[in-house]
Amino acid sequence: MASQDINLLKTKTSLSPQVVAVQGQLKMGSYVAIAIVIVIGVLVGVSYSLLNFQLGRIENQKKTLIAQLNTLSRKEGLYVSLKQRLPIVEKALGGQRLWGSVLQTLNSVAVPPELTSVAIDDKNVMVLTLQTNSIETTASMVNAVITLARDRKIRSPQLVALQLLEDGAVQLSISFLPAI
Amino acid sequence: MRYLRKFIRTYQGFLAPIILGPLSLILVLFGIYPAATRTYDLFNDVASEQEAVNQLRQKIANLESMDEQTLEDQLVLSTSSIPTDKNVPSLFSTVETISSNVGTTMVDLTLTSLGSLATASAGRQIEDKTFGAFLMPFTVQVTGTYEQMKVFLDQAVNVRRLLRVRTFSLNFLGEEARMQVQFDALHAPLPTNLGRVDAMIQPLTQKEEDILARLNNQQNYSRVLLEGFVPTISDSLKTDPFAP
Numbered sequence: 001m002a003s004q005d006i007n008l009l010k011t012k013t014s015l016s017p018q019v020v021a022v023q024g025q026l027k028m029g030s031y032v033a034i035a036i037v038i039v040i041g042v043l044v045g046v047s048y049s050l051l052n053f054q055l056g057r058i059e060n061q062k063k064t065l066i067a068q069l070n071t072l073s074r075k076e077g078l079y080v081s082l083k084q085r086l087p088i089v090e091k092a093l094g095g096q097r098l099w100g101s102v103l104q105t106l107n108s109v110a111v112p113p114e115l116t117s118v119a120i121d122d123k124n125v126m127v128l129t130l131q132t133n134s135i136e137t138t139a140s141m142v143n144a145v146i147t148l149a150r151d152r153k154i155r156s157p158q159l160v161a162l163q164l165l166e167d168g169a170v171q172l173s174i175s176f177l178p179a180i
Numbered sequence: 181m182r183y184l185r186k187f188i189r190t191y192q193g194f195l196a197p198i199i200l201g202p203l204s205l206i207l208v209l210f211g212i213y214p215a216a217t218r219t220y221d222l223f224n225d226v227a228s229e230q231e232a233v234n235q236l237r238q239k240i241a242n243l244e245s246m247d248e249q250t251l252e253d254q255l256v257l258s259t260s261s262i263p264t265d266k267n268v269p270s271l272f273s274t275v276e277t278i279s280s281n282v283g284t285t286m287v288d289l290t291l292t293s294l295g296s297l298a299t300a301s302a303g304r305q306i307e308d309k310t311f312g313a314f315l316m317p318f319t320v321q322v323t324g325t326y327e328q329m330k331v332f333l334d335q336a337v338n339v340r341r342l343l344r345v346r347t348f349s350l351n352f353l354g355e356e357a358r359m360q361v362q363f364d365a366l367h368a369p370l371p372t373n374l375g376r377v378d379a380m381i382q383p384l385t386q387k388e389e390d391i392l393a394r395l396n397n398q399q400n401y402s403r404v405l406l407e408g409f410v411p412t413i414s415d416s417l418k419t420d421p422f423a424p
Contacts, residue, residue, distance in 0.1 A: 015190060015191075020193070024193070026196075027193060027194075029197065029201075030196050030197040030201050033200065033204040034200045034203065036204075037204045037207045037212065040212055041211060044219055047219050048218065048222060051219060051222040051223055051226055052222060054226050055222060055225060058226060058233055059229065061233050062229065062232060065233060065240060069236065069239065069377060072243045075243055075246060075251060076243060077374055078252055078255050079243070079246065079251055080374055080375065081255055081370045082251060082258060082384075085255070085370075086384075086388050086391055088262055088313045089258055089261055089391055089395065090387075090391050091312070092262065092313070092342045092366055093342070093391065093394065095344055096337040096342075096344060096345075097337065098333075098334050099330075099345055099348065100333040100334035100335075101330075103326075103329070103350075111326065112326055112352040112357070113354070116352055117350060117351045117352065118348075118349070119347070120348055121347050122346050122362075
């Protein structure tokens with residue numbers, strides 16, 4: 001008997017079942033991949049839009065605040081000027097020395113007329129020039145200087161010069177660093 | 181042709197993976213990844229701008245809590261101690277008043293390295309980098325008693341116009357003492373620039389308040405005016421409030 005099937009097209013694939021299975025999985029995988037990409041893309045897009053909107057809002061706030069700050073610029077200028085000046089004032093105050101008080105402590109060493117001159121240089125080294133009528137007075141002055149050094153009222157005392165004059169007078173120069 | 185149609189018919193199930201797979205990869209590489217990177221950068225921008233806004237708010241709050249008149253008085257106080265320019269007249273009046281108060285006789289006052297009286301000129305100005313200010317050295321000669329010399333030296337560093345004793349030499353001739361003192365007077369110009377708009381502002385510290393209190397307690401023998409105070413602002417978003 002002749003076949004009733006006149007369909008000349010082959011409906012059945014010639015692929016093996018394994019290949020068909022792989023084909024199905026690949027198809028499913030590709031659909032899932034594109035779906036994930038689309039979802040992520042939408043999420044990224046939405047995030048970007050929201051952040052952009054937020055950035056615009058913040059920038060407007062910033063402009064408003066800067067405009068508000070402009071109205072306070074004189075006050076800010078006063079503040080900045082003051083803040084800049086105070087460290088200079090502090091250093092200047094810290095560098096001042098009460099030299100009169102330092103000279104007062106030297107009264108125990110000598111006063112005029114035995115004290116003939118006092119000088120201080122820019123390294124704060126003080127030089128006393130003394131003139132006495134006797135060696136004994138000179139010795140007591142030197143002892144007084146040593147006492148001041150021991151009491152830490154002066155540092156590094158040095159005998160700079162000592163001269164015995166014809167009339168028996170003694171002239172000496174002593175240098176030291178006042179403890180200030 | 182027949183074989184091609186057969187091939188396509190056989191493997192038509194692989195068409196979707198072949199198209200969609202690479203398409204996904206292309207979309208990720210050239211679309212998702214750059215967009216995600218840009219979004220991350222935008223997130224950081226938002227965070228930093230928010231931080232800047234918060235700082236501006238804090239700065240405005242701090243400024244509004246300060247009294248402008250108090251600030252001006254404090255600035256005048258500090259500029260009376262270290263003027264904005266050489267202000268030679270205030271120097272003369274200060275030294276002369278000290279000498280007069282103490283009872284000494286001012287024999288000589290010599291300004292050295294004065295340069296131009298107009299501080300804005302490029303004349304000789306000695307800058308002391310440890311102070312951050314300009315120095316104006318001058319020498320004073322006074323006569324009087326030894327006790328007056330001591331008082332003079334102490335008073336000279338206890339007046340509003342800050343002076344620094346660099347050197348001095350004291351010579352005695354009988355009862356009279358003659359002293360030559362080398363002083364440095366300081367001056368520093370006011371800033372002309374406020375700096376960045378987002379530079380923070382903090383209230384004065386206790387140490388700064390103490391400095392101002394100490395200056396306030398010192399005798400002021402000079403008059404220094406706060407003139408020509410016009411600050412400018414560096415940030416391009418801020419406009420000069422003093423512009424006509």
